Amino acid sequence: MNKIITVINAVIILAILAGVGYLFAGGYNIAAAEKHWDITFKAIQTVRNQSIAAHSEDLEKPLPTDVGGYISHFHDSCRTCHGAPGVSPAEFAEGLYPKPPTLHKTETQKHWSDGEIVWIIANGIKMTAMPAFGPSHGVSEIHGLAGFVRKLPNMDEAAYRQLAASHGLSMETGGHQHGEDDGHHDALSESQSDAPPEGFLDELETGESGNGHSHE
Ligand code: HEC
Known part of the structure; x- marks a missing residue:
């Protein structure tokens, strides 16, 4: 019996050492272009949701309703990542992981209470691009x-x-052109598990430059 316990302990210690060795040897790929496993992504989301719910408990109070003037702020500071009705996010948002959700969809917002939205904007979300x-x-x-x-x-x-025009805002997204219209600004509607463009990382390793937008 004692022998079995010793063997099990040895296996556990070896597994831990192998795991630590893998991480210190740089085995884990931290690239934003490399997606999490589904199970990891779901675990992170659960931790995020529980954390935000617990930390925002005291913030539930009625939000102001006369808020049209905040479009200037939203258009400059938030639209770049989240987009707005009829307005694309900035080009860089395509490469963020996790992808910034489209806030103007009821589907995105129904999960969150008013207090949670306030908390998220004030505090940001760690290890994502969402700033505090x-x-x-x-x-x-x-x-x-x-x-x-x-x-x-x-x-x-x-x-x-x-509303934007009445506040003197430009509808231009400021993105530069790549000489093709491949619809890559629609990236936010794609699923979280989309792989990076095929061959992109190989090109990076070999130094050969494609157009970087070979979605099709
Ligand atoms: C640099 C990019 C960036 C900017 C700028 C930004 N956000 Fe975000 N935001 C994100 C990302 C990425 C997430 C998703 C984080 C995650 O998956 O946990 C997010 C999540 C959110 C959420 C939670 C919605 C959800 O379902 O995950 C809200 C609400 C939000 N942002 C509001 C705002 C507002 C309001 C502004 C401007 C004041 C803003 N964001 C600016 C990147 C950004």
């Missing part, structure tokens, strides 16, 4: 932004454009 706006913005601004986010699913492209 709390360090640079006042409480009323954070609430205004949260209120504006809540209005987005009810805004169509025309309503967003009209």
Whole structure:
């Protein structure tokens, strides 16, 4: 019996040492272009959801409703990653992992309470591209932004454009052209588990430059 326990202990210790060795030898690929396993992604999401729910408990209070003016802030600071009705995110958002969700979809927002949205905007989400706006913005601004986010699913492209125009905002996304229209700005609607463009990493290793946008 004692022998069996000794063997099991030895196997466990060896497995731990192999795991640590793998990590220190650089075996884990930290690339944003390399997706998590589904199970890892789901585990991270669960930890995130539970954490946000627990930390935002005291933040539930009615959000301001007269928030049209926050479009300027949203358009400059949030649209670049999240897009807006009829407006693409900036090109770099295509390469973020996890992908910034499309906030103007009811589907995206229904999961979150008002307090959770406030918390997310104020604190950001670790190990994702979602920044904390709390360090640079006042409480009323954070609430205004949260209120504006809540209005987005009810805004169509025309309503967003009209509001943006009345605040002197440009609808240009500022992206540069790659000489082809391959629809890559639609990337946010693609699923989280999409692989990076095939052959892209090989090209990087060999130094041969393709156009970098070989989705098809
Ligand atoms: C540099 C990119 C970036 C910018 C800028 C940014 N976000 Fe995000 N945001 C993200 C990413 C990435 C996520 C998803 C994080 C995750 O999967 O846990 C996210 C998540 C969120 C969520 C949670 C929605 C969800 O379902 O995950 C809200 C709400 C949000 N952002 C609001 C905002 C607002 C409001 C602004 C502007 C004040 C903003 N974000 C600016 C990248 C960004």
